[in-house]
Amino acid sequence: MESTTATHDDHYHGPASGIRRWLFTTNHKDIGTLYLWFSLIMFFVGGAMAMVIRAELIAPGMNLVDPMFYNQLITVHALVMIFGAVMPAFVGLANWMVPMMIGAPDMALPRMNNWSFWILPIGFTLLLMTFFLPGGAPASGWTIYPPLVLQTGDAFPFLVFSIHVLGISSIMGAMNIIVTIMNLRAPGMGLLKMPIFIWTWLITAYLLIAVMPVLAGAVTMLLTDKYFGTSFFDAAGGGDPVLFQHIFWFFGHPEVYIMILPAFGIISEVIPTFSRKRLFGYEAMVYATAAIAFLSFIVWAHHMFTVGMPIGGLLFFMFTTMLIAVPTGVKIFNWVATMWRGAMTFETPMLFALAFLFLFTIGGFSGLMLAIVPADFQYHDSYFVVAHFHYVLVPGSVFAIMAGVYYWLPKWTGNMYNEFWAKTHFWLTAISVNITFFPQHFVGLAGMPRRIPDYPVQFADWNMVSSLGSFVFGISQLIFVAVIIGCIRGGTRKVDDRVWEGSHGLEWTLPSPAPYHSFDKPPEVR
Amino acid sequence: MFKAKFSGVMRRLSCLALAAGLMIPGTAFAFREGINLPEGVTSISSDIYGLHMLIFWIVVVIGVLVFGAMIISIFLHRKSRGVKPATFHHNTTVEVIWTAIPFLILVGMAIPASQALIEIEDYRDYDMSITVTASQWQWHYEYRGEDVAFYSRLDAKSNAARQLRDRRTVDPEEVDNYLLSVDNKVVVPVDQKVLLLLTADDVIHAWWVPELGGKKDAIPGFVNEMWFEITEPGIYRGQCAELCGRDHAFMPIVVKAVEQDEYEEWLEEQREQTADSGDAADDQVTALDVAR
Amino acid sequence: MAQAEGSYYVPHESYWPVVGTIGMFVAVLGASIWLIGMGHVGVPVTLVGAAIILFMVWGWFRDVINESVSGTFGALEDKSFRQSMAWFIVSEVFFFGAFFGALFYARMFSVPWLGGEGANFFTGLLLWEGFEATWPSHGPGELGGDFRAIGAWGLPAIMTAILLTSGVTLTIAHHALKDGRRRLLNWGLFATVALGLLFLCFQAYEFYLAYTEYNLRLETGIFGSTFFMLTGFHGLHVILGTLMLIVVLGRCLKGHFTADNHFAFEAAAWYWHFVDVVWVLLFIFVYMI
């Protein structure tokens, strides 16, 4: 209050030099950058595992790896992609963009911000080092169901503690984002004037705070079941393995929306910009996001339709799950209506956004099919499910992240990325993602279970197609890295503050590259 | 120069590629065999198949409409055609409509789905029952009240072929029904309501034969029920569908449906074998479950 | 408002987060090594990690307290702290929610199902013949042998009274702080801390009794599991809350906090009340019914 001078001193210093800058930083942009690089590295780590998975599956027969190692790969692939690639990417984008979009100097709790980042790498160190322990990494699938997961060897406590650590990181990150959004908005920016990206992140942060502790509780019970003789998940003692599944999916289903709501936010920024038209139905978008978040808490058991639930439970979870299609549909329609009679151009961010629109919707449709209980009795644990979730996660979440990166990269660096290579990246990615994941619908329906390293020969052809597609997809991502590095190193040209013709919002009023401290004086929002 | 031209062409191609790339496989997969759900040989499986096709076509229609609108606007409402962007950004009427219509469609889907579910979940009035106990990595079948029980494992030939490349002695391509054959098949009569009582000894497994319709988890410490009534004699194959450790991929299920008299003969044979191996079923149990 | 005048306080670089990160890594690494059967290495490593974390807490808090005392924080910063404390408590609510969920599930579903209720006729019949679903239960396998549950109206009732009283003394202290009555503030806080410690002693005694007299252990099937998980985690929270109160008491004795600027006090108080409420729920659902 009284000592504005003291605070001002702190504002005008630039970054520290060398490694100290990154280790000790309290700056939202530095921390955002750390998150984004970390996420990119993890995308490659998880992707490299996916490449081995697809290489094993390229033809029937055990070709490359031991079945146990295969199970370790799918488990860690999923955990790395979810907790290491997609979630940190969104947190990184939030770190960069939230203060810039709401007119704040920084995040509300800058030191804690640093902490939430730095415990991520140690969480993954714990997880990834299990590959080198006797018995190898956890091999129970990312859903870590008991009793199977209790057969894990020495990796077990590392798995549990790494999940605890990652959870703490997410909770702190979420708290920071909520507080920043609630307290540091520029004067005049009422809640219903916030950019949609801010809204979606706010709601995502609530989800995180609600569900990460539940996951922590679930894995804690696993730990005590294994080492301290409790019987939460053991029928002989009066527990139930299915209890774990309920708790896990109470976390797990909101988790998948944690991975899509910020994506919706990015898409809602990109489409209006390149359509040169305001977002259609802003308020409906906000309410739809909130509705999705609310519903996400009461649908969890749609992942467990085959565990033998009472019929009342089956019906309840089927209906609630189907309902999610309504608010999600509202979003899709609003985006289409935003494009409708706009004046569109197709720069790379827009291309990714459009591909998102098409392909996420396909993933949503297969989700809806999965929600139909009797049909899910057939689909469950088949490749149809694998196809569903890769459609919502890869051309869904990952494409949205890529759209966001291309969209804001010029703002971050002051340079334009190479549009030609970016478009090449887009086309290779968009085509190969379909070649990779569309055939998985076919083999799934035809009866191929998931989580198998070897399969009956009738599934061979489509698996070959899928594997080849995935290799193209993998290699294409190298272009992405090259474009990013090229842009940081100078890009094709300098950009002005607005960057895109149709852009609007506070972040575009800052210089490009954005200054080290965002808004020292809060801007006035009409 | 080249780049500008190239991206111009690309721009045009973009829409075409997206449309074609997505819609064509999308519709094709409903028809060709081996890429869709089997219709199967039980009332449950054909109910499910019907439901699956119904939802599939519903989402295809919605997809055509939504993607159609997207594609039209991508083609027509682009800056390069010199259009001025409109300024509308809100319309309560259309928003109510596109909230209400999907909701109604969902109600329309939920009704047949619930009906099918209620039918599937009706476990009463079965003709025979088999206790199925899963373990790593085999199935144990016990014909209740018949003194017949046996284990069922991956057959020897598949087993030889599924070894890691340098250790395998048989090429998977040369094995009939690779990974889908077992040493002892489950034999059941046709046109009888067969109740499976599923449980497990160690970890969770799941019993899945696509042509019989659906799967159910086998959970240690609990018994789950599942039933089917096969209409056509034949051999139906499936696999364990819940990750159960190292050899999860190698625990197939084979069901052989035969006419009643053939079934009786088979039972007789089995009884002798089971008696030899001393793995007898519990007779009292049958008396008790009538009480249910 | 602070924002209108100047700007929000953005601290300098700080090494505490990285210290905390290292501490956390060392601690969980040690714990993992301990659990995989190498306690002689694991336990000391865990302790080193815990020490580093404590060092971090000490240093970080020292920085923040210095900033606070020198008037760095305005109303907006204060609001940020409050809100983040509130959300932290919300996350704790969900953490306990997972364990309460396990308790409710066991009582309402899994134990009855194992006894053959609902659609689980065959579960009872084929696997657990003769098992009668009752509560408390250690399951059809009778894990851990015969045991007795601890009745609500002995020790637990006293413990409830202690915690509820501590809530009152804390509120008295809070009002005293607002009214500027420092002596009452200090005494109220002191009483709260004392009651917290007393509660912990009782709980330790209760666990001792459970293990020796009642044969109630972690291994006692689902009842033992839920009982010790819930009360144990609650106990850990009481320990944490008491530590927070001790720090706040120390600061009060030093003359920190003013009638309208005492975030740390309030944070600790909220936390304490939260721990209180959880106990009341425990008392009802674990001991009473």
Ligand code: HEA
């Ligand atoms: C980003 C992640 C994400 C998203 C957004 C979704 C979205 C949805 N998911 Fe998905 N899901 C996963 C990630 C995701 N899922 C993952 C990772 C798994 C597997 C986990 C594992 O087992 O490992 C999974 C598994 C999964 C299952 C369990 C399958 C099984 O194991 O048997 C089910 C079942 O109901 C389901 C349903 C849905 C539904 C109904 C939606 C809905 O939200 C979709 C809504 C969208 C639409 C419907 C399209 C657009 C709408 C319109 C155009 C409006 C008009 C439409 C109609 C009226 C039809 N999902």
Ligand code: HEA
């Ligand atoms: C956000 C989440 C996410 C993402 C992005 C991905 C990305 C990919 N996934 Fe993943 N996946 C999951 C989440 C995700 N997945 C989950 C939750 C499961 C379930 C696990 C379980 O069952 O428990 C799963 C399971 C899963 C399976 C099923 C395994 C099984 O059931 O047996 C398969 C198989 O094809 C697969 C493939 C891929 C591929 C090819 C990609 C690609 O998109 C990856 C592309 C990225 C790269 C390839 C990296 C970049 C490039 C390089 C490293 C350069 C080198 C390139 C070459 C050598 C070609 N995944």
Ligand code: CUA
């Ligand atoms: Cu048994 Cu998978």
Ligand SMILES: [Cu+2]
């Ligand atoms: Cu879900």
